[in-house]
Amino acid sequence: MNNRKTYAMIDCDALAHNLKCIKKKTSKALIAVLKANAYGHGDLPVAEIAMREGCIMVAVSSLDEAIALRNQGFQDEILILGYVDPKDFDESKKAHVTLSVISFDWIKELLVLHKDLSGMSFHIKIDSGMNRIGLKLQEEINTTIQLIEDHQGIVEGIFSHYACADEDSKDMCEKQFNFFKKIVLETHHAFKWIHIENSAAVVSYEDDFTNAARIGLVMYGISPVECSLDVNPVLSLVSHISCIKKVHQGETIGYGATYTANKECIIATLPIGYADGLLRANQSRCVFCDGEYAPIVGRICMDQCMIQLNHWVEVNTPVEIISQRIPLTAMAKDLNTIPYEILCLLSDRITRIFLQNGKEIKRINQRLHN
């Protein structure tokens, strides 16, 4: 798979640059969000750069993601933003992670199973309007803090999450922020970290109450809102021509014979398909090859797709699928989705190549466990 010549190129300099830009924009402590293999970029390399650039911790979605980082030798603080089964408390303790209290039932269940929380840190998740996870009732929140401390746990943080920070209207943000602030103040607890901002909020709805921000997309160089931050996309997606041929007028391309050549044309094949995360909806969108934009013709297969070129190129010629010329944001718009989804769906078949000063410094293919 390392030999498939379809690569996600990860520009480590762009990542470091983006973090510097974000640090200039906000004085808050930064929590680097590394869910879903760092939005498809590669969790450990991103974690290392984030900590080097001054982030205070990283955040993942699950215990599995945290353990994956620990197994690769990552030693700094990891906050798990989502649900961890209370039965997995011992494993969580062993992995030395910070847990989120996602509901009142959750903390009660944990305390039935484990009376001694010593050495464990918790952040209390407040549901300020997403209605996803979190506590809402002041009394339950205060009791949660008390229970954790009574059982020798550490209540390190409290946080919430905006539902609409990427929208023009900030009405929902305001409602959520006011709710969250009131809850935090009424706990009368000295939290080390208070956080609600995500990328969109850092860029467009900063508050003067919280002291940390959880940054995802903007760190990867894509802003979810119009922004004056000079961030650059970290990931580009490149494949290479595996096969090239002339096709006669009237011949069809691919499954379902959905594309018919209306004249003699040049068709090239790429070793990338929907199993790699190149969604079938990309059919007829353009890639860039040897100076020309070339449409994907016929249906995208599981492992391959075909493009139509105006001129002959050699096998192994590189083809840009996501790049400066073919921005991820444009792709997301065309596919009626969001950049997050496209990044997260880039599969573990794709080798990630990490670049510094334009030179390869590391290559990871998760399928090959390297």
Ligand SMILES: Cc1ncc(COP(=O)(O)O)c(C=O)c1O
């Ligand atoms: C709880 C939580 N915090 C922070 C983030 C980061 O969001 P963004 O990538 O928009 O910065 C996410 C992303 O989904 C999230 O679920």
